[in-house]
Amino acid sequence: MGERSHSDAQLDTISSGTEEHLISRLPKECKIGAITLDESDDVYPVPRPGMIFRSEPEARLYYTRYANQMGFNVKTRTSKRGREGKVKYLILVCSERTKTAIDASKKQYCTARINLTLRKDGTYRVSAVTLGHNHELGTPSVFPINIEMKCKRKMDPEVIDMGVNKISEQDQKERHGIGENGDGDALQKYLVRMQEQDRNFFYAIDLDDLFSVKNVFWSDGRSRAAYESFGDVVTVDTSCFSNHYKVPLVTFVGVNHHGQSVLFGCGLLSSEDSQSFIWLFESLLHCMSGVPPQGIVTDHCCRTMQKAVETVYPSIPHRWCLSNIMGKLPEVIQEYANCKTLRDRVQNVVYDTPTTDEFEEKWKKIVEDFDLKENKWLKELSLERHRWAPSFVRGGFWAGMYINPQSGSRLTCFDGYINRQTTLKQFVDQYNNALQYKAEKEYIADIHSSSNSQTCVTSSSIERQFQSAYTHAKFVEVQREFVGKADCNVFVAFEDGSICHYNVIEDMITEDKPKESLVEVIYNREDCDLKCSCHFFEFRGLLCRHSLAVLSQERVKEVPCKYILDRWRKNVQRKHVYVKTSYGVEHFGPQVQRFDLLCNQFNSIAAAAAEFEGTSSFVKDTLCNLKEKLEPWTSLLRNSSHVDVQKHSNMIN
Structure with missing residues (x-):
């Protein structure tokens, strides 16, 4: 369970599985005045988000003396030091432990606490507060107030002006807000609704040390x-x-198989750190069953x-998006004389050099x-x-994804559904519409x-x-x-047996x-292998x-299946x-219902068979045989609208 705030704070709830994470925030419209104490003060003020202390010991001293005057003791629950050895954040809590109502043999800590974070100027700020205790308080005791400490303890001016969600301009560049202005509630509702409507919906939430939403990832069942089918090559669009x-x-x-963009998952990141x-x-990898x-x-x-x-x-080929690089080229070279000629030369060496040696020679000449x-x-x-560079990466399969010179923005999955002014709430409201459009487009x-x-352009049987x-x-x-083949002239260089x-x-x-342009093709006449x-x-x-x-030239009339992916x-x-899914294509309604029904039946069969090795093997073999019989039948049904279903049902019996 995360932090519960005091009554002044706004509470956002994000659910992940069966766990609830409660994130404490103070509304931006809540103005907090500076706290000042004079020498006549004999009590310490109630802790509130935004209080500033010169050092960690000063913060500890304040909360310890506040605790004494309230009648409880303090201990450190969590603290973490940075590379320089200084404490980056700490949580000070009430040290009392009470027996739980469910299990009297177990105890739980009191929920009262304050969270402190290190600021860039070396001071510490109270970022979250829980005032309530789950036990009776002891006898209060009052300590004399340290005058030097009273003078230095004040409210952060940023907090006074804008509320505790205000962050510095430099921090803003490093961290993006997630869940502000009601967006967190919209995201929470979306994730919960999707999980209710789609049993294969997956999401993960990364919380920071203060139990605020740091990063989010989700992917629907479709x-x-x-x-x-198509996860062999993945582009990360930022x-x-x-x-x-x-x-x-x-x-x-x-x-996908039409060359259309297909979404695998989405993430929201609060910062662009590694x-x-x-x-x-890691969330994507876990979502995709480790594949x-x-x-x-x-x-x-x-x-x-x-x-x-x-x-x-670590072992996966990693490439840079070529269209993204070439899109930045005009901006980079605009200060050079004859920049248009330079751009054309660079594009030529990138797209029209088949070998690495030719690329390096031409690139050197341009420089x-x-x-x-x-x-x-x-x-x-x-x-x-x-x-x-294409001449360097052509040895691997990239599904034509990264090299398209006509590609502008890579934000292809949500074009028309998101822009610079779109809020998170507006985005999740439009999310299903965008994916439904993609699904409909694929269906058509x-x-x-x-x-x-499509009409053939040649008489080739291939x-x-x-x-x-x-x-x-x-x-x-x-x-x-096939059209470009007309520009190719073929000559035998030499033969080595069947090669x-x-x-x-x-x-x-x-x-x-x-x-x-000269290229070499090696052809094996025995197995029709081409390189x-x-x-x-x-x-x-x-x-x-x-x-x-x-x-x-070889008069081949049909290529092996290995060349038809x-x-x-x-x-x-x-x-x-x-x-x-929640955005399913209407035309697939009956198929989806049948698929869902069969999956439920298969699950019940698996549950019955899994108890013993023999029954499990029997079901596995039976399903393999069933699949072999089904494939020709479904192929016939797919290719003909006038099939005698009863006749082909005998293939199953």
Whole structure:
């Protein structure tokens, strides 16, 4: 149980699981005058938030003497020292312990206490107070007042002017308020309501030493299920921080089979320190059953986030968002002469250099031509080029997420639902609307992909293979490669048994000038294995024009399934579509109800079978056999609207 404030304070409650955390705050409109004592005072004033003491001993002395005059004794409950050895905060409490009403053999401490925090000027401020005792007080005793102490004890001027929630300008840059102006109540109600409506809803709350909300993370059932299908690459969007939004929002975003953004989870952070990001990443990992992404993309400016990634996901490839970097480029180079030419040159070396050697050669030439040796921003980028330059990162799969040169803001999940002036209350009110829009958009794309086909641009049987397998959006991307294949000229370099090495020369236009690009494709005739030096397939999960040109040269009519990723297929049934949420797509109502009913049945079967190894194995084997029989049936039902259901039901019996 957290802190209970005195009657002057406003009480916000945030629930997490079965625990209640009560956060003590003083309303901003409550004006507190300065406390002064003269030599005739014979009693110490009642402790209140905002009282200031020159030192820790002075604060202890004050509360000890106040306690004596009230009839109780004091002890230290909690204290923590900073790196310099000075106490950063402490909690002084009533030392009395009483037997609990539930269990007479157990005792609990009295709830009376004061919380003290170290300020930047070395003084200590009372940040929270609990006056009530759960026991009878003893005989009061009065101590003489120390005159020097009375003169120095006063109210913080910031508190007098603005209330105890006021913080310094420097602190404001480091810490964002969560739960002010009724926002905390709106967030609490939202989290409780979501947990009632969605049994798979997950949230975590990080409290600071004063039991105030520090950080929050949440993810609904549909987002958690979508992570199972699309959580291989995750982008951490901190646009709200960098653009100074009122809502300190961080989102975890991926892309679905249509190339649309899909939300995995949201966080609210009070500050951008590494510990907050570590807590946030650990919350995501816990939420997703300990399964980390295969790659993570972040803003290149945030060093604290980079440290957090290295701590929580030490073995995961970490890249910087290229569109974010290129978006900052005009601002960085605007002071240089011929900045437009410089921008074009940088864009060319970034997007149009297939090899690392060519990138480094061209980058070095740009630095020399424009005298950029002293530009710290570009110098840092050069040193960390393995984190962002396409020619350095193409060896891994990134689902096309970080390289899109047309991408502006990465805040794609909540475009139109949040801006710089949006409050937290307004955001949670609009949250479900935003996710429902995303779900509806995915549903419409699913219907379009399954009900009709895109027209092929060539007569290639391989193109028709992709046409029948991929969603419209991904097939359009494949078609660009089929069109680009016309610019590729294929030559055999040498052969080694069944392995043939091809040189592919691609004609292209760069800076309005014709150019030739040479890549190598290695083709194994035995297993139809392809390896192109452009790494397009490894990077985006799609066959490149160079590989398609080689397949055409080899007269291959069909590619192996390994080159048609399930991630982009239109007929793969994905779990997140059927998960019940508070913003579910209306069209999926019957499926969601059936899914929910079956899940309940499976849970009851699992409960009955789990008692013994034999029954558990029997159910497991039976379900595996059932799945094998179901898959062809559901495939037929999915591809035909005139299927004799009774006929195919025999496949199950």
